[in-house]
Amino acid sequence: MTAGSAYSAAGVLPLRRDAGSRYGPWIVAAALFVVTLALAATMAIRNAEQGWRTALAGKISVQVPAPSGTGGEAVAEIVALLRATPAIADAEPVDPVVVRSLLEPWLGAGAEMEALPLPALIDVRLRPDAGMDIVALEVALDAAVPGTRIDDHGIRLAYVLRFALALQVFGVVVAAIFGLIATMTAIFATRAGLSSHREEIGILQAIGAGDGYIARQFVAHSANFSIKGGIVGCALAAGALILLGRYAPGGNAFMVPEMTLSPIQWIVLACLPPVATVIAMATARVTAMRALSRVI
Amino acid sequence: MRRPVVRISTVTMAEAFLTAETGVVRLEDVSLQYGSGPEVLRDVSLSLETGSFHFLTGPSGAGKTSLLRLLHLALRPTRGTVRLFDRDVSRLGRKHRPALRRRIGVVSQEFGLISHLTAAENVALPLRIAKANAGEIRENVTELLRWVGLGRELDELPEALSEGQKQRVAVARAVIARPDLLLADEPTGNVDENAAMRLIHLMEELNKVGTAVVFATHDESLVSRFGHPTHVLDGGELVRADPVEGMIGEHAEA
Numbered sequence: 001m002t003a004g005s006a007y008s009a010a011g012v013l014p015l016r017r018d019a020g021s022r023y024g025p026w027i028v029a030a031a032l033f034v035v036t037l038a039l040a041a042t043m044a045i046r047n048a049e050q051g052w053r054t055a056l057a058g059k060i061s062v063q064v065p066a067p068s069g070t071g072g073e074a075v076a077e078i079v080a081l082l083r084a085t086p087a088i089a090d091a092e093p094v095d096p097v098v099v100r101s102l103l104e105p106w107l108g109a110g111a112e113m114e115a116l117p118l119p120a121l122i123d124v125r126l127r128p129d130a131g132m133d134i135v136a137l138e139v140a141l142d143a144a145v146p147g148t149r150i151d152d153h154g155i156r157l158a159y160v161l162r163f164a165l166a167l168q169v170f171g172v173v174v175a176a177i178f179g180l181i182a183t184m185t186a187i188f189a190t191r192a193g194l195s196s197h198r199e200e201i202g203i204l205q206a207i208g209a210g211d212g213y214i215a216r217q218f219v220a221h222s223a224n225f226s227i228k229g230g231i232v233g234c235a236l237a238a239g240a241l242i243l244l245g246r247y248a249p250g251g252n253a254f255m256v257p258e259m260t261l262s263p264i265q266w267i268v269l270a271c272l273p274p275v276a277t278v279i280a281m282a283t284a285r286v287t288a289m290r291a292l293s294r295v296i
Numbered sequence: 297m298r299r300p301v302v303r304i305s306t307v308t309m310a311e312a313f314l315t316a317e318t319g320v321v322r323l324e325d326v327s328l329q330y331g332s333g334p335e336v337l338r339d340v341s342l343s344l345e346t347g348s349f350h351f352l353t354g355p356s357g358a359g360k361t362s363l364l365r366l367l368h369l370a371l372r373p374t375r376g377t378v379r380l381f382d383r384d385v386s387r388l389g390r391k392h393r394p395a396l397r398r399r400i401g402v403v404s405q406e407f408g409l410i411s412h413l414t415a416a417e418n419v420a421l422p423l424r425i426a427k428a429n430a431g432e433i434r435e436n437v438t439e440l441l442r443w444v445g446l447g448r449e450l451d452e453l454p455e456a457l458s459e460g461q462k463q464r465v466a467v468a469r470a471v472i473a474r475p476d477l478l479l480a481d482e483p484t485g486n487v488d489e490n491a492a493m494r495l496i497h498l499m500e501e502l503n504k505v506g507t508a509v510v511f512a513t514h515d516e517s518l519v520s521r522f523g524h525p526t527h528v529l530d531g532g533e534l535v536r537a538d539p540v541e542g543m544i545g546e547h548a549e550a
Contacts, residue, residue, distance in 0.1 A: 208394050
């Protein structure tokens, strides 16, 4: 130690030399790695959920069975009936080529789908808040062209949204648990420091150091290892997310929704190390002040 | 030899007003016991004036350390009143103690140096706690350590210092912020006779610039070489006080 540091604001208690302090940054790094990934997954699922809502909300599909549908007249009749319904904003037959392409993943590119009795599909967009009676509509369509069925996306969407919500709750819980682990690290480091440096603390108190002065030693120590661990953990998580992003199938992939993060969400993740540091500092202060207050 | 003129203001306006007192210490019928054990101090009454020098003597276990710990606010009396700087501190809350402790310097037999800090860093601690600026700290610490003869040991860790040097570092730390009261608990216990004499002379120099000194030792032969008021504790009672100028209170009048 040089004379130059003798009068600086450097820590009076040698907390960084404590055996437990060596592992503090790594525990925080591991915890922040998991917290970052969990929150990123939660946000990505939320983004996908909103995409699903936007894409499918207010839409239904109508299937006209093959024998009638292939002729085209039945489809035209159903489309006319749909367009005449006040609660329906628009009804458009789906190009048979598109219908066949939807089946391609199951049947293969070389399948002779022209020979299959595929139903005709009609995309229907409902008017918002029109109060559409799907059952009554299906009865009317079936009467016009027997076998015509309505596929209400809302029912399947509800299942998907419920699962997405469960995943988000799970992500938040995982993030909270590992955030708690990072916080506990500050508590254990502070308690260990208070115990192993009892003699030095007694000397400081004897020469007029208040609880706040002593607590600041632990606050500074917690800030030091939290910011280091937090940056390492978040950087590793960001690297993992970028790597995962390269292997992600993207928006055209079948059955897999596109899950990306907005710039604001990346900023939120980047704020995790300073937020974790502030929490660790507050935790260290409260822990130290409470422990010191028990001494006469 | 010029004494460093360090004085860091760590007192409030109200406390500054109180520093106009003449009695640094006033004990009124003070008794102390640890838990449910026997009383280690019994009905001790004592008054010490500002800028006075007192020896506190008596055999081991007489209660000297307990009395000094009371004065340093490390203990609370079981009965009686302890007044420091004209303020009743008998039941003082812990948040008010640090400010008062900064007006009191302490030197003990164990030195109480922080082992990983250099001599200069140890001496600088009271000023750092008082939030003095780095330049002021550097200047005063260097000057004071030179004054106590440790100009070359500024950057030495305590383990590299002799017992006498450690004691001088402890004294320098105790007086760096110019305390109003200096409590020395058996400070000569771990040093040879020459070092002990030098230490007392050093404290007399500090006393001349206004610091009241209470010097506790069981070595009555050492005490007899100086003409300062002497209080004798035995079995927790103040059994004798030599009536020398600078002491007031019932024992002085006895």
